[in-house]
Amino acid sequence: MIVSANGSQPRLSLAPIADDDMARRLLTDSAAQGLVRFDAAGQIVPGVAERWIVTDEGRTYIFRLRDTSWADGRPMRAAEVVAILRRRLQQRARNPLAPYLTALDSIVEMTPEVIQVELARPRPDLLKLFAQPDMAIIHPVRGIGSGPMQVVGKIGQVTRLRPIPDPNRAADEQEDPQPEDDVLLIAERPAAGVARFAARRSDLFTGGTVGEWPLLTAAGIDAAEVRLDPAAxxxxxxxxxxxxxxxxxxxxxxxxxxxxxxxxxxxxxxxxxxxxxxxxxxxxxxxxxxxxxxxxxxxxxxxxxxxxxxxxxxxxxxxxxxxxxxxxxxxxxxxxxxxxxxxxxxxxxxxxxxxxxxxxxxxxxxxxxxxxxxxxxxxxxxxxxxxxxxxxxxxxxxxxxxxxxxxxxxxxxxxxxxxxxxxxxxRPLRWSLVAPRLRTWQANERAWHPLNGVRRDPN
Known part of the structure; x- marks a missing residue:
């Protein structure tokens, strides 16, 4: 699948998000999940953590980590996750979510598989912040994450992503990634992205705003392929x-x-x-x-x-x-x-x-x-x-x-x-251009569409 995303940076790198560039956010979300993540419907699902409990009116969060590996195969441990999250909170100038994370009091390793987050004040909505690409778990030295996809190639503005087999599922329960499972993520200016989709050279253009809306008429896009999000x-x-x-x-x-x-x-x-x-x-x-x-x-x-x-x-x-x-x-x-x-x-x-x-x-x-x-x-x-x-x-x-x-x-x-x-x-005007074969694409209030959730029709 070829995805063109609204973004002007010709080169992409996996790093904490410091701006609103859509392509970079999609890359980070694809290759480096957080403790939790958003699914195709904008709902919270497990990420690095397989389950969690919230107590004390939203003052205490306890996460049990999955049996997760970094993209290079090395096992991920709670101590690493704790250190990365602490560093992310200290880098307030680079994290646009920092003003909404001031209640975090401590992040500690309870066991090699369990971490606890304590807050000075109740925040029952914390999971949606942890699901943002800005809070993805990225190794500070190797610059890699834990999937659900990994970067397997990069040429100019094109990044090739491939699904990582789920280590928590038996080998006979999952298929090896095939070439058609790969995603080519292209960061380009909106006009180029819309033109690429109109020429049938991409399956998805995402990140559209009010600024780019007139491009649709100029490019002659079929109205059935324009999808709006009920963005909040x-x-x-x-x-x-x-x-x-x-x-x-x-x-x-x-x-x-x-x-x-x-x-x-x-x-x-x-x-x-x-x-x-x-x-x-x-x-x-x-x-x-x-x-x-x-x-x-x-x-x-x-x-x-x-x-x-x-x-x-x-x-x-x-x-x-x-x-x-x-x-x-x-x-x-x-x-x-x-x-x-x-x-x-x-x-x-x-x-x-x-x-x-x-x-x-x-x-x-x-x-x-x-x-x-x-x-x-x-x-x-x-x-x-x-x-x-x-x-x-x-x-x-x-x-x-x-x-x-x-x-x-x-x-x-x-x-x-x-x-x-x-x-x-x-309400914010957010839209995507979606090829008919991407039947798993779902509109949602977050206006967020993870690439692993729209790759192809599972049927």
Missing amino acids: GLFGLAIVRPEGFLATPENRGALALAIDRAALVQGFTADWLSAEDLLPAALDSASPPAKAPWQAVPAADRRATARARVDAWVGAGNESPTVRIALPASAGGTLLWARIAADLYAVGIRPIRVAWDAEADLRLIDAVAPFDSGRWYLGHACQPCSEGASQAIEAARMAPSLAERARAIAAADRLLAEDIAFVPLA
């Missing part, structure tokens, strides 16, 4: 500079009212879901998702209400408001800009598009949640937010019990909604 996460505008017109929640609410979310998502695909709430559900909050004041305005009255607030601002002696919006430099970013700019112009707000990394008043946040906690959503949306909301987010991080954590998350959600520090637009 954030897609909206963070108020990164609450000054001038954006200094007050009322005016930030006017901007939120001006954007026609239904028209925005329809401009891409009818299957993309819009969103108005910061949290997609209650998750680990003590309350349902909080509603911002602007959400109470009926849809038919929103544009007029926004226009009235802008007129009041100008009538008070201020210049017509101008906002700088940082969006990705891509075809999808341009399409998104056209829709947002038209809506803002219609209510008297002059938008200016700036580069993704330039100084801006609003910045697009487009991220899939690695785990299901309100704290992740609130932390990403607060860029910045009110002092009260920031304190509530910190209180959730430090909460000594699940009940106190849930109350703090609910309080932070309410304060962020009242402050209108973030303008939700939709």
